[in-house]
Amino acid sequence: MPEPDAPPPAAETAEFPLSTPSRYRAGFVFRVALLASAVFMSVALVFSALVWWRLGDFVAARTDQEIEQEVIEQRANFAAGGVERVAEQARVLEDSGERARLLIQLRERDGTLIAGPRLNFGSPPPPGWSEAAARPPWAHGRIPFRILTARLPDGRRLVVARDVREDRNIVAALSRDVMLGGLLAAALSLAAGWFVSRRIARRLAAVNTAVVQVMEGDLSGRLPLSGSGDELDRLLRLINAMLERLESLMVGLRRVSDDIAHDLRTPLTRLRQRTEAALERPRDQTLDRKEFEGIALEADTILETFAALLRIGQVEAGARMAAFQRFDLSAALAETCDTYEPILADAGGLLETRIAPGLELFGDRLLVEQCVVNLFENALRHGGPSPHVELSAHRRDGVVEVVVRDHGPGIPREELSRVFERFYRLDRSRSSHGSGLGLSLAAAVMRLHGGRIMLDNAQPGLQAVLTFPAARQ
Template sequence: MTAFGKLIRTTAFRLTLVYLFLFALFAASLLGYFAWNTRRLITEQITSTVNAEVGEVTEIYNRRGLRGLALTIGNRALRPGANLYLVTAPNGQAIAGNVGSLAPGVMGMEGWTETAYRRLDDNDNTDHRALVRVTEMTNGFRLLIGRDLEERRRLFGIVAKAAQWSILVVVVLGIGGGIFVARRVLQRIDAMTGTAQRIMAGDLSDRLPVGRSGDELDRLAENLNAMLERIEALMTGLKEVSDNIAHDLKTPLTRLRNRAEEALARARSEADYRAALERTIEESDGLIRTFNALLMIARAESGQARGNMDDFDAADVAAGIHELYEPLAEDDGMSLHVKTAPSAMHGNRELISQALANLVENAIKYGKPVVQPIDPEAAAAAKEILIEARREADSVLLSVTDHGPGIPEADRKHAVERFVRLEASRTLPGSGLGLSLVAAVATLHGG
């Protein structure tokens, strides 16, 4: 398709043509109304002037008779730019006036008539148009007084020509403006299309151009760029997950295979085989937990878990986690406490419970103070873990607090990435997915 063909097929150009048609129609209607009113005004002025003059001439005829009428008509007919005058006898013979010829039958009709005529002094033999009034006098005499319509025709022609030029100018400027607007819009759309094609080709880092006007195209580009950033983050996360799965699950799978080979090579009794199978099952359970965690993170990040959201009390969830993990905390030398207030919320209860459980497990693992206080009361307080659930304005706060060393600020961003384990946690069991799940659940619920 040619560039001009693309241009005229744009929505902006078509809308411009529609608005141009409507505006031209409105302008033509307005000018037509003005011309009609101008014509009506001139006609009213002619009829008013003629009616007044008919009244004067009739009064003169009544006072001075036919001789006075003929003398008055003769004098008025000689004035420059005079009206049309004609007095006829009962037999139709002209007695006085400046009208040389009329359309047939005009003098036989009383009242107003628009007719063709010629003056007595016309040398061009061209018919003119006039608006005349015929009045029957006493004794069968008839009086015609009228006004030439050339002024009205000329003024109407001026208005008509002005209307033609105005509509022509409107059409030319409208089409030119439409092409200009359509070209600008087309350039921006083409730029977006080119960016979209590069993105489809695999360059997820490219973004749609955003102008400074803040119009609807800029808002669309901003929203699409936000969507592309989200897609890029998801694709990057997917690539990282794939790499991490291949790297971090290779070790337990290799260990699982080696133990099976070792059992086949060295086991001599049923007890040896049982021990090897128990270690294999334990290793398999760890792998299953890892995959389950990955699936939960994927559900949370993709938004699939929104279908299972319901209203519940976050305080009940916190109390349940406290009851479940209190014995485990005591076995590890920690004390687990809970502090709740009614906290109604809408969300996925299963994922909220799992996220809170992950935080409690991390607190039990890493929440011991680096330096134990000497004072017994301070030492006991340093081993406390507090689960809180309360409402803050329109939000619900779920927190797990401990007295451990915490995560260095520089590492906090990486701590929520999949399979990331900080140096302090390398000596303890784990897959590096706990905080990733917590972050995904928080994002899902607008946290």
């Protein structure tokens, strides 16, 4: 077990130490960039080998075609002028010396040379295609030749040999250029991969800093966006939305906790004092019953306040959005009015309604009904001895408006903006029953539904206008 006074272990946090090359090389981003560069280099090398192979085939095919064409021409010469004509062509090419790329030999059936240069093949070329190095009289060394030995109609052999030094030099030069281009492209890809990985690593380092800030309790921190709109930006935008949601939840929780700690302290203290006073005085059944009924009423008020605070916290945190669905607002308002019409009649009042049919909303029906109920309760409590309440609902310009109006004294204009604060009550209302949370809950419900609530003095009375976005048809 650790010592009682031992300091708690430090929280582990991920870091991106860009200034440490060894740790940078071990980073995931750099490994990905290196892998991408290796793949690109492999592709470049394979492409170079393919180009070299295809280029060699092309040059060889062109050479063979040239030799075959020469064989066809010499057979035509033989048909036109016999052996003398072919021998003459062989001498012409021989006299061209080093400039001649094609050489012709005329040989007997046994391979003995009749006409043409002595190329010193070592042995007569076999019939068909072959390759051999030879040393013409004008050359200082042996030269590679591509050779085709064909049979003439009289049985003699026609040997056509082509110097392939230039072809091989072309293939070698092009292959070298392609290889150098591939290596250059691979080097550029490695440099580009390094640059991109450094850029991503810097962005991740900034994200790491912001995440550490959030882990340390500062929920106002947000992950930085580059503004490029790439996949990483979209991911970070979603994370920021999650952080905003988390911050709103924590703020709501802190607010509810503060409200419970501060605003329930006075009624709880008063409840304790009344209980202690009842316990200290001599027992009297009538007085005790009256006192305990008052204590029970005080406890009910505290429980109602506590429940209202929790509901406001849930609404402001958006916890009730999971219950959103399309519902018939007209029917919901009619049911609420049916409930309160006899209550107002018993109080000597009147309820007038004008509800357009077919109004629909997308939201939480119970919360919307609670919002309207709170307005009815305010109208009952502050509408005078014979409360007269009017409710109308209609659709206009893509929104649904619900208007609740009473004929009471209204609210002083300087206090209209404060009645939505929690536990705020007008001076004339402090002696009446209530917690001062009804309008706070109504405002939270409207914000949850993307709407708004507005209060105004109707002279006489107070008018509350609830504006909801209408459900899409």
